[in-house]
Amino acid sequence: MKDVTIETIMRTSPVIPVLVIDDAATARALAEALVAGGLRVLEVTLRTAAALDAIREMKQVPGAIVGAGTVVSTGQFDDVMDAGAEFIVSPGLTETLGRVVVDSRVPFLPGIATAGDIMRGYDLGLRHFKFFPAETSGGLKALKALAAPFHEAQFCPTGGITEASARDWLAFEKVLCVGGSWVTPAGAAMADVEAKARAAANLR
Template identity: 75%
Template sequence: MRTSAVIPVLVIDDIGTARPLAEALVAGGLRVLEVTLRTDCALEAMQEMKKVPGAIVGAGTVVDTAQFAAVMDAGAEFIVSPGLTERLSAPIIESGVPYLPGIANAGDIMRGLDLGLTHFKFFPAEASGGLKALKALAAPFYQCRFCPTGGISEATAPEWLAFDPVLCVGGSWVVGGSMADVEAKARAANVLRD
């Protein structure tokens, strides 16, 4: 979570774009890449992206233990889930792989704390009340750190990143256009925290 200010949230539809996309993002300074399990080629895309020197490739939208097993077989270096359940969290925690479960309220955070977790994805960030809601949640849960995702844009990311408990944000705005465009957007995103 401290490697880059922005973690690109990637939906890969065409396996042919996976490696060039990873190369452009890494060249722009964004090394942590979250490949969501929203497409049929997501696992293969992860494997292609892992071939890019410097890329740290993980799996997002992991919602059950079968997906967890599949992404581990594909070499996921971290796991992101949209929510937090004990059934999914227990084997991930036991594996030792970095894990960022989604939370949206105090009960979610308390469930995570019960499991020994202190780092969470605040999702869906804007729909869950935005920065005002996260500030309210972070006050009683001072020991926790967050990666807001969902509705974050290049324009709003600096405000989120200025809040100390936020270590990074997840965003999809850095992808789209040519690979040169992606690299340029990645360079701009990489300095948002500075």
């Protein structure tokens, strides 16, 4: 994926499912359901011991673009690259992690919540950001205010986005996609996940 930009990934579908996977044995079926529903970009968060194996399993699904989320250190970056992650999402942005990912040319979506965060990203040559945590950082009104001085920046709001609110976020021209977990509720059957994915894929 080194020749694919983060913008291309963000424009692939309007919703990126944010996945917390406890059992890697369920990962492939989950990816198949999401891709069948039209959501090809999948973010596997590093919040569980199963995450790296889940990335490996999901990579086997045709059409899936599998990335790693909640990457907070260069050690984790090395681990997810070994697992085959095709893009990187972090909850925040440090120069140490940012420089390593930027130099690798792997598509990168770092988290920002303030103007200072965006300026740090600009210093690294970045123009695409995850606005996180979106709702508790002031919501859509706050993002519009943040985006105004940074006309080149484009965003993927994540954190508190729901099926009901996603369309409002997506209506803002600076928002290329949103991240959300509502597509994969705990205990949902794969048929239900596929249906929710199809609805999410049609939000824009």
